[in-house]
Amino acid sequence: MSTKLGLVGLPNAGKSTLFNALTAGHAAVAPYPFTTIDQHVGVAPVADARLDALAALLLPERVIPTTLEVVDIAGLVKGASQGEGLGNQFLSHVFGVDALLHVVRCFEEENVAHPMGGTDPARDAEVVNTELLLKDLEVVQRRKEKEQKLAKSGDKKAAALVERLAAWDTALGAGRTIRSLSLAPEQHPGTWGVDLLSAKPVLYAANVGEGSGSSEPSVAALRALAEREGARVVVVCAKLEAELMELPPADRTEMMRELGVKESVLPQVIREGSALLSLITFFTTASKILQAWTVPRGTKAPQAAGTIHTDFERKFIRAEVIQAQALLQCGSEANAKAQGFLRLEGKDYAVQDGDVIHFRVGS
Ligand SMILES: Nc1nc2c(ncn2[C@@H]2O[C@H](COP(=O)(O)OP(=O)(O)O)[C@@H](O)[C@H]2O)c(=O)[nH]1
Ligand SMILES: [Mg+2]
Secondary structure, three states: OEEEEEEEOOOOOOHHHHHHHHHOOHHHHOOOOOEEEEOOEEEEEOOOHHHHHHHHHHOOOEEEOOEEEEEOOOOOOOOHHHOOOOOOHHHHHHOOOOEEEEEEEOOOOOOOOOOOOOOOHHHHHHHHHHHHHHHHHHHHHHHHHHHHHHHHOOOHHHHHHHHHHHHHHHHHHOOOOOHHHOOOHHHOHHHHOOOOHHHOOEEEEEEOOOOOOOOOHHHHHHHHHHHHHOOEEEEEOHHHHHHHHOOOHHHHHHHHHHHOOOOOHHHHHHHHHHHHOOEEEEEEOHHHEEEEEEEEOOOEHHHHHHHHOHHHHHHEEEEEEEEHHHHHHHOOHHHHHHOOOOEEEOOOOEOOOOEEEEEEEOO
16 A cells, blocks of 8 residues: 655755655665665655554564655746746656645755755745646646537536536636635545646645754745645755665664754655545454555545455455554453454444454455
């Protein structure tokens, strides 16, 4: 199970550096395989103390964590939608991601050119947000033309979609992101199978210089912008973190202590990203495989089963649930059951964070 994040930002904001910091080196620290799918797509296992503790207790043959997939793209420049710089074609790489990680340059560095002249996080973020919006406009207008043709030939679904597309077109044309509209599910592009960048939740990454902290004025400017949008900010020094990732794990911990880096960027991004997407984690232990899964908070048991195997949703009978904490305290499933911690839950049960679940499914 993978949560996908797409990096966006101006050239030289530090996207590729952050990409390396997020995805490199984790093979060495985690007992799980790390893979780079291609140059621009990296996967990092999501560390989870409960998963480790359950693995130590249950001694499964395999342990499969959830993963965070990160997609790096080239930088967007002002006017990309009109073909400036590399244009905006490469934005197609970030269609299909769950959320955007918007990297904003907050560091000063003479040797690294700034595409807009100088460091100005709020302006930079606005430039990128505008280009994303223009890309959405392009997508919406092209799609509208196509659906209008279908509607003319009597396709009812196309006619309904044209109406939706027109509403999104109007909002985007007025400079409003789709996410800011707080649309009901039936009005949301996702429900109609239309993937728009400005509909995705955003996490800002303030990329600060070495030795600068979260109290920099440049970070404050970005925070103010994020606050107006109801978005969150993580503060990172991508360069420092990427360098730390090249050290052997033992030296890295030591170096982090010396430099006063409390927590590396990956767990921060995972935590904020999960909150942004309202994700919770549950565990399964079938067939000697201990596996972690993520689903949106509020997901009902049959749909949770469906993430494991599409057939399981339809064939769902019941869920046998023990909270990870109870299982760990009792020391075994049998003990947990004897002490009344095993619950039988039906199709209306909303899966809770930390549930260890056996799904009973029919044939
Ligand atoms: N001083 C400093 N340089 C950085 C930092 N982050 C990135 N850089 C440098 O900025 C340049 C551009 O970074 P890169 O990650 O390629 O930017 P991208 O175009 O957004 O992918 C590289 O030379 C990085 O080493 C930082 O936090 N501090
Ligand atoms: Mg890059």
